[in-house]
Amino acid sequence: MGEPLLTSLPAAAGPAVVTVAPAWAVAVVAVLGALALAAAAFDGVLSARSASAGGALGAAGRPLGEASRLLRQRRRTTVQADTLLWRTGGAGLFVAAALMLAVVPLGRWTVADLAVGVVWFNAMDVMVWALVWLVGWGANSAHALVGGYRFLAHGLGYELPLMFALVAPAIAAGSLNVGAVAAAQDGLWFAAWMPVAFLVYLLGVAGFSVWGPFAPALGTDVAGGVRAELSGVDRLVLETGRYALLAAGAAFAVPMFLGGGAGPLLPDWAWTLVKTLAVLALLVWVRRRLPALRPDLFMEIGWIVLLPAALVQDLLVAVVTVWRS
Amino acid sequence: MLVDIAFVALGVVAVLSGAAVFVVDSMARATYALAVSFVAVGVQVLFLQQSYVGVVVILMMVMEMAVMAVYMVMFMGMNPALMPMSMVHSNRTAVATAVLTFLLLAAGILVVDWPARRGSPPPEVTEALGEALMGPQMLVMAVISPVMVATIVAGVVLAAPRTRYDRFGDDLRQRPPDDPQPGGVGR
Numbered sequence: 001m002g003e004p005l006l007t008s009l010p011a012a013a014g015p016a017v018v019t020v021a022p023a024w025a026v027a028v029v030a031v032l033g034a035l036a037l038a039a040a041a042f043d044g045v046l047s048a049r050s051a052s053a054g055g056a057l058g059a060a061g062r063p064l065g066e067a068s069r070l071l072r073q074r075r076r077t078t079v080q081a082d083t084l085l086w087r088t089g090g091a092g093l094f095v096a097a098a099l100m101l102a103v104v105p106l107g108r109w110t111v112a113d114l115a116v117g118v119v120w121f122n123a124m125d126v127m128v129w130a131l132v133w134l135v136g137w138g139a140n141s142a143h144a145l146v147g148g149y150r151f152l153a154h155g156l157g158y159e160l161p162l163m164f165a166l167v168a169p170a171i172a173a174g175s176l177n178v179g180a181v182a183a184a185q186d187g188l189w190f191a192a193w194m195p196v197a198f199l200v201y202l203l204g205v206a207g208f209s210v211w212g213p214f215a216p217a218l219g220t221d222v223a224g225g226v227r228a229e230l231s232g233v234d235r236l237v238l239e240t241g242r243y244a245l246l247a248a249g250a251a252f253a254v255p256m257f258l259g260g261g262a263g264p265l266l267p268d269w270a271w272t273l274v275k276t277l278a279v280l281a282l283l284v285w286v287r288r289r290l291p292a293l294r295p296d297l298f299m300e301i302g303w304i305v306l307l308p309a310a311l312v313q314d315l316l317v318a319v320v321t322v323w324r325s
Numbered sequence: 326m327l328v329d330i331a332f333v334a335l336g337v338v339a340v341l342s343g344a345a346v347f348v349v350d351s352m353a354r355a356t357y358a359l360a361v362s363f364v365a366v367g368v369q370v371l372f373l374q375q376s377y378v379g380v381v382v383i384l385m386m387v388m389e390m391a392v393m394a395v396y397m398v399m400f401m402g403m404n405p406a407l408m409p410m411s412m413v414h415s416n417r418t419a420v421a422t423a424v425l426t427f428l429l430l431a432a433g434i435l436v437v438d439w440p441a442r443r444g445s446p447p448p449e450v451t452e453a454l455g456e457a458l459m460g461p462q463m464l465v466m467a468v469i470s471p472v473m474v475a476t477i478v479a480g481v482v483l484a485a486p487r488t489r490y491d492r493f494g495d496d497l498r499q500r501p502p503d504d505p506q507p508g509g510v511g512r
Binding site: 082084085114115116119120122123126127129130133134137149152155156159176293294296297298299300301304305 | 351353354357360376377380381383384387388390391392394395506507508509510512
């Protein structure tokens, strides 16, 4: 990773992805933390604007103020809480996000160049099912458990469309390796000719981040749902995990749908970051633009609208791929 | 060496967390102890260079356990598993059966005359495994899949107590349909 950046211009267009030393996993965590903080700052700006209060700079710093407030707050304990499962669920979200990001190449460098990186990402987003439900379960609180069930109900609706949306780029690239999928988008991004898969993927990212339309699991109508009994550092860990999942989902969209590091002038690692931030900003912005999806109603939308749409997309992609080869 | 130690350690984790399923007193802990056991086995499969199979084992098992926890809590016991409860019943018979089965299988492992390895593994082990399992039977598999899907759909249709006459009325003209749980697309 010590080579001068000028040589990594996309003009070389070498599909080779270089696996860096495992110690660079620390850098993955640092990048994930920075992206999560950026998302939280942007969300702070947007909520200050919608409340038309405060300047943009103060609003962007609000997540930091909130974090320091939560760090000073006392942790809530509940009667007969299952503390092991409760804390595992909360802390696991950031870990799952970091494991997702580990297979995303930053330009040409990657920490884990798995042959089945796409399936790995999928396995990690399924891990979130268990983790969010465990946060809801652990507190031994009715509202938190209702929130956990709401999340699983959403999961049953968004997960299969998300899986089939991930299948489309893999078919077109003929590989489950993330670097190979990015390299296969020579000239034409997958987002351009498989838009349905891209949209379903973005919806899935919002889903496993418990974000925007998928926030009823944290709804005020159930006293905060999953996070009803969370306070202090536990709440901070959960919120960080959600932003980290959003960031990891945005970063994974870049090699899958947006051509990886390809782009003019800037080096490929910079393009990866720019595209990640753009997708992340879109996901944060969309939170205030879409209505909440009720879990019971979304189930039918997921199975009757999104799943067939993703399957038809896969069929089209498969036909095009066979026809081109 | 390090790989061997990690492999054995994962095996120990899988066995211990599998045993924990019967020791803990909470449905959620039992379910997720089983999930930990499956994940450890999945990572062991990764060690065998079967990366696709290993990751899919982790994916499917975590998803399955997340759904199973819901059903366990819903249906298990008189107090719908929200209170501490024992994870065993018919204890003596179960322990005896388990010990006997273990001894039988372990004896099988030790007694069988394992063949020596011929040649070396192919570069794409997952593909080779798929070819060996499915290759000659591809036509059978391709025919069985739609039959299985049709069977599932037919089973659900036969099991459902409500018919289209309950939904759309006697003349099938009632719109929107009368459903106890309305869906999101307004059919």
